[in-house]
Amino acid sequence: MKQELIRINKKDNVAITTHDLKAESSMDFEERRLLVLQDIPVGHKVALRDLEPGEHVIKYGTVIGHTTCPVKEGEWIHNHNMATNLDGILSYEYHPAQWKGPEKALHRKQVFQGYQRADGRVGTRNEIWIIPTVSCVNTTIRKIEEEAKKRFGGQCDGIFAFPHNAGCSQLGEDFAVTQKILSSIVQHPNAGGVLLVSLGCENNDLQHFLPVLGEYDKNRIRTLITQDVEDEVEEGLRLIGEILKEVSRDRRKPCPVSELTIAFKCGGSDAFSGVSANPLCGRISDTVCGFSGTAILSEVPEMFGAEAFLMDRSESKETFDKVVGLINGFKQYYLDYHQPIYENPSPGNLRGGISTLEEKSLGCIQKGGQAVVTDTLFYGQRAEKKGLNLMIGPGNDSVSITNLLASGAQILLFTTGRGNPLATAIPTIKIASNTALAEKKHAWIDFNAGVILEGMDFEDAADRLWEKVIRVASGEERTKNEKNGYREIMIFKNGVML
Numbered sequence: 001m002k003q004e005l006i007r008i009n010k011k012d013n014v015a016i017t018t019h020d021l022k023a024e025s026s027m028d029f030e031e032r033r034l035l036v037l038q039d040i041p042v043g044h045k046v047a048l049r050d051l052e053p054g055e056h057v058i059k060y061g062t063v064i065g066h067t068t069c070p071v072k073e074g075e076w077i078h079n080h081n082m083a084t085n086l087d088g089i090l091s092y093e094y095h096p097a098q099w100k101g102p103e104k105a106l107h108r109k110q111v112f113q114g115y116q117r118a119d120g121r122v123g124t125r126n127e128i129w130i131i132p133t134v135s136c137v138n139t140t141i142r143k144i145e146e147e148a149k150k151r152f153g154g155q156c157d158g159i160f161a162f163p164h165n166a167g168c169s170q171l172g173e174d175f176a177v178t179q180k181i182l183s184s185i186v187q188h189p190n191a192g193g194v195l196l197v198s199l200g201c202e203n204n205d206l207q208h209f210l211p212v213l214g215e216y217d218k219n220r221i222r223t224l225i226t227q228d229v230e231d232e233v234e235e236g237l238r239l240i241g242e243i244l245k246e247v248s249r250d251r252r253k254p255c256p257v258s259e260l261t262i263a264f265k266c267g268g269s270d271a272f273s274g275v276s277a278n279p280l281c282g283r284i285s286d287t288v289c290g291f292s293g294t295a296i297l298s299e300v301p302e303m304f305g306a307e308a309f310l311m312d313r314s315e316s317k318e319t320f321d322k323v324v325g326l327i328n329g330f331k332q333y334y335l336d337y338h339q340p341i342y343e344n345p346s347p348g349n350l351r352g353g354i355s356t357l358e359e360k361s362l363g364c365i366q367k368g369g370q371a372v373v374t375d376t377l378f379y380g381q382r383a384e385k386k387g388l389n390l391m392i393g394p395g396n397d398s399v400s401i402t403n404l405l406a407s408g409a410q411i412l413l414f415t416t417g418r419g420n421p422l423a424t425a426i427p428t429i430k431i432a433s434n435t436a437l438a439e440k441k442h443a444w445i446d447f448n449a450g451v452i453l454e455g456m457d458f459e460d461a462a463d464r465l466w467e468k469v470i471r472v473a474s475g476e477e478r479t480k481n482e483k484n485g486y487r488e489i490m491i492f493k494n495g496v497m498l
Contacts, residue, residue: 005029005046006453008275009061014045014077016271016353018453021046037074043271043353043417045077057082060274064305064359077355084356086305086342089331094320099313101387102370104290105283108466113474114255114410115192118217122259123189124410124427124473126250128159128243130195130236131186133209134167134202137226141197144236151237156192156247157475158482159240162425164402166491168202174495175203179212180380181491184406186213186221190426192250193220193243195236200227219246252475258292260473261383263409263426264367265298267397269345270352270417270433274363277415277433277449282369283462284413284469285388289371294383296407297368298391298400300330301344305358306365310390313373322376326392333494344395348418367415379492382408397422398490405489411473419444423481424488427472430480431465446480 004027005015015029021040026033040046045059051071056063065082075081114122128148130141145161152159162185166178182204186194198206206223213221222239226232264281266273285295297303303310307327314320334341344357354360374387380403383389393403401424404412412426417433419441432438435450447468452461471477481487 005034006275007048008059011058011061013048013051013058015048016275017042017044017046035074037072038076040076041353045271045353045355047071047073047075047077049073051077059359060362062362064362065356078353079350079355082355084305084342084358086357088341089328089335092308092311092324094314094317095312096317097312099315099372101372102286102290105287105462105466108287108463109470110257110291111254112257112260112470113252113476114259115189115250115252116255117189121189121408122255122410123192125190125475126157126192126247127190128156128193128195128240128247129185129188129191129425130159130161130197130240131182132163132167133182133196133198133204133206135163135165136168136199136202137197138163140226140232140236143233144195144197144240147233147237148240152240152244155244156250160425160487162487162489164489164491166493167204169498170203170493171495171498174493177379178491178493179204179209181402181406182209183213184380184382184408185425185489187216188405188408188425190410192247194222195239195243196221196223197232197236198223198225200225219243256291257288257470258386260288260411261294261296261407261409262288262469263296263298263404263407263412264415265397265401265404265412266302266364266367266415267422268416268418268420269349269354269360269363271354272433272450272453273415273417274359274366275433276452277417277431278363278366280449280452280458280461280465281367281413281415281431283458284369284465285367286369286371287462287466289369289387292386294386294389295368295371296377296383296389296391296404296409297365298393298404299364299395300326300390300392302357302361302364302395303327303390304331304342304344304361305356306361310365310368310373313371313388315372315374315387319373319375323373323390326376326390330392352417367413377407379403380406382406393492398488399492401428402489402491411469413469415449421481421484421486422488423479423486427479428481428486429468429472443484444480
């Protein structure tokens with residue numbers, strides 16, 4: 001029988017409701033009767049004992065905030081009677097823990113069918129991407145995509161245009177970040193070929209972008225300056241035809257999962273995200289890292305309040321210092337704009353039962369499993385070190401999935417408790433934290449982690465999800481975002497505009 005309350009850790013003084021509870025109802029809970037004193041929505045917290053004002057609220061076995069008034073056993077506890085403990089920029093101490101990470105899940109598949117690229121990296125797709133150097137040609141690349149699919153459809157894994165919001169009127173580091181992100185996307189292993197489209201007069205014209213791109217295969221990456229030709233769509237089609245001569249010869253071959261880089265993201269989270277979907281992703285992170293692959297966790301503001309758990313898993317003092325710089329550097333970003341550091345959770349998170357940033361962050365970092373933290377990544381920086389990498393970037397869904405794409409991840413696992421169809425250029429496996437969402441938004445959701453709340457063992461669910469990851473990586477299965485055309489990029493901008 002489905003339990004009515006979930007206590008995640010024996011130390012917790014709150015539990016999560018699995019359905020709406022009515023005032024004056026009672027239930028059996030941990031060998032006693034618990035009387036519910038208020039109506040409490042599904043996914044929200046109920047106090048398991050009387051709490052005094054200022055007392056710590058414990059969830060995940062650690063502090064997620066404090067009470068702001070007396071709370072009785074059986075009462076609803078949320079942002080009306082609790083608050084965050086977080087304040088300001090913190091200092092941290094290095095505690096070398098000899099963290100070894102999880103045991104290898106040797107029973108899980110260790111090979112997938114991928115596309116070996118000339119630089120040694122492996123793609124999970126063999127697509128042609130149409131990338132603009134500037135947003136001025138966004139509609140142009142959409143037109144080229146539409147006509148290219150009519151003319152060349154079926155000759156590779158797909159032809160896709162990726163409009164974005166940048167490329168001109170930028171200065172300094174902001175402009176450099178845009179160039180670095182675009183350069184990394186152009187050279188992504190899932191792109192067998194790229195048509196790079198410029199207007200011709202933008203800051204990021206080919207004269208200034210190609211030196212950032214560096215050495216590249218001119219048979220697979222072709223360039224078009226739309227101001228220089230009479231019919232930019234027809235010229236684009238001609239160039240795509242030339243790229244296809246190379247791309248159409250590519251074939252899949254067996255590759256070890258050590259060549260996989262899997263990114264993790266959450267969006268539209270609810271209270272169950274940190275109980276089912278995110279820790280399930282943690283098992284996948286542990287699996288790929290255990291087989292000498294790479295996992296990437298981003299959304300730095302959603303590490304605030306839980307960052308010490310990640311820092312304690314740093315492989316070295318050098319890595320620890322980089323993680324501290326990542327965390328406090330992003331806090332300083334908020335202060336530089338005279339904004340509060342801890343202005344989170346979002347309205348949707350609050351409605352879903354998440355009350356404080358500590359609570360949200362402790363749920364979010366579950367996606368990183370128990371793997372050793374080996375490196376941090378800046379905007380547009382490719383992941384080079386195997387293991388768990390932490391990447392800079394905000395929690396904003398569109399920006400963070402673009403950062404993860406630019407890191408070289410070939411697959412994205414995206415958890416959600418309230419629903420979110422957003423995805424990027426790589427196959428995006430959408431994971432629902434609860435069965436109600438999976439059933440309601442079945443056109444968005446690829447995997448239902450809600451089965452864990454209904455009694456399925458975590459490892460059994462992880463086996464099923466890993467099998468899906470391998471099928472998707474091998475091209476045997478397309479994700480819902482691929483079927484429905486959800487493919488977006490949005491570049492982080494942090495500077496003046498000319």
